[in-house]
Amino acid sequence: MAEVARRLDRAGFKVTRLEMTRPSLEDVFFKLTEKTMLEAE
Amino acid sequence: MNAIDVEKLTKRFGDKEVLSGLSLHIAQGEFYALMGPNGSGKTTLASIIASIRKPSSGGVLVYGQPPKEAKKLIGYVPQENFSAPKLTARENLNYFARLLDHSASEAKKLANDMLEKIGLAGDADKRVVKFSGGMRKRLEVATALFPGVRVLILDEPTTGLDPAARRNFFSLITAIKDKKTTILLITHLGSDAELASRVGLIDSGKIIAEDEPEALKRAHGLEDVITVETQVKSDKIIGILRKLSIDERLLETEEGYRIYSRDGGKARG
Numbered sequence: 001m002a003e004v005a006r007r008l009d010r011a012g013f014k015v016t017r018l019e020m021t022r023p024s025l026e027d028v029f030f031k032l033t034e035k036t037m038l039e040a041e
Numbered sequence: 042m043n044a045i046d047v048e049k050l051t052k053r054f055g056d057k058e059v060l061s062g063l064s065l066h067i068a069q070g071e072f073y074a075l076m077g078p079n080g081s082g083k084t085t086l087a088s089i090i091a092s093i094r095k096p097s098s099g100g101v102l103v104y105g106q107p108p109k110e111a112k113k114l115i116g117y118v119p120q121e122n123f124s125a126p127k128l129t130a131r132e133n134l135n136y137f138a139r140l141l142d143h144s145a146s147e148a149k150k151l152a153n154d155m156l157e158k159i160g161l162a163g164d165a166d167k168r169v170v171k172f173s174g175g176m177r178k179r180l181e182v183a184t185a186l187f188p189g190v191r192v193l194i195l196d197e198p199t200t201g202l203d204p205a206a207r208r209n210f211f212s213l214i215t216a217i218k219d220k221k222t223t224i225l226l227i228t229h230l231g232s233d234a235e236l237a238s239r240v241g242l243i244d245s246g247k248i249i250a251e252d253e254p255e256a257l258k259r260a261h262g263l264e265d266v267i268t269v270e271t272q273v274k275s276d277k278i279i280g281i282l283r284k285l286s287i288d289e290r291l292l293e294t295e296e297g298y299r300i301y302s303r304d305g306g307k308a309r310g
Binding site: 001003004007008011013014015016017018019020021022023024025026027028029031032033035037038 | 076077078229231232234235240242244249250254257258261262263264265266267268269270271272273275277278281282284285296297
């Protein structure tokens with residue numbers, strides 16, 4: 001992530017937002033059941 | 042020999058089947074999380090392994106023995122608090138040690154040792170009613186981790202704890218448990234389950250998926266999403282992002298760029 005910002009900055013592009021969202025185990029459960037942890041209760 | 046073997050386990054309450062032919066094998070020293078919503082059967086399974094309930098059919102072995110015969114190997118911390126609020130931490134530990142047939146002098150020593158290990162020595166003589174939720178849960182885990190315990194079952198142990206207290210709780214468990222102690226964590230929280238070496242997802246009384254946390258995500262095609270926004274947009278930016286080998290799928294959005302990656306870690310360069 002830092003390397004992305006560094007390379008873009010070096011090339012003259014100002015980064016205004018850089019973030020990574022990781023999937024959760026709740027996402028896996030939803031993919032398998034089409035239910036959230038709360039919906040399944 | 043596995044720490045826990047569950048084979049084709051079924052449990053019915055009246056007409057309702059709560060566990061449906063569930064099988065599960067947990068190795069010695071493993072930290073296994075069973076994750077599912079309320080009503081999925083996970084607490085029923087834990088209570089059968091802990092010898093509190095009997096199965097309708099199928100079998101459970103703890104270190105090769107039926108749970109009833111392996112009781113001394115099992116420490117069970119249910120979701121509800123069970124420590125006596127009007128007793129002090131020391132008195133609670135003494136009480137549980139005596140229940141397990143330790144002599145008065147052994148119980149006193151065990152209580153002192155556990156209070157040190159769980160960081161409550163300074164609060165040993167405070168009544169439990171004065172404790173925070175995290176302190177009380179630590180005390181209750183200590184009562185389940187007396188010498189000889191080889192399988193620690195924790196049922197939703199972090200309910201009511203804030204994120205910092207939850208992290209501290211699991212750090213403590215890892216620090217005080219014997220390497221050979223197996224942990225079975227029952228939870229509905231992905232953030233807690235991710236700390237385990239292996240996760241089983243349970244729904245309607247069946248394990249629907251089981252693997253290491255990251256492997257589970259990958260096996261089901263879930264990707265990290267990296268969002269990059271810049272003051273201006275340019276094809277040069279796409280070129281730079283591709284050079285960083287993070288271009289498994291690069292999408293240009295109105296605001297910037299979105300990268301879908303099976304391993305966002307690669308983006309760290």
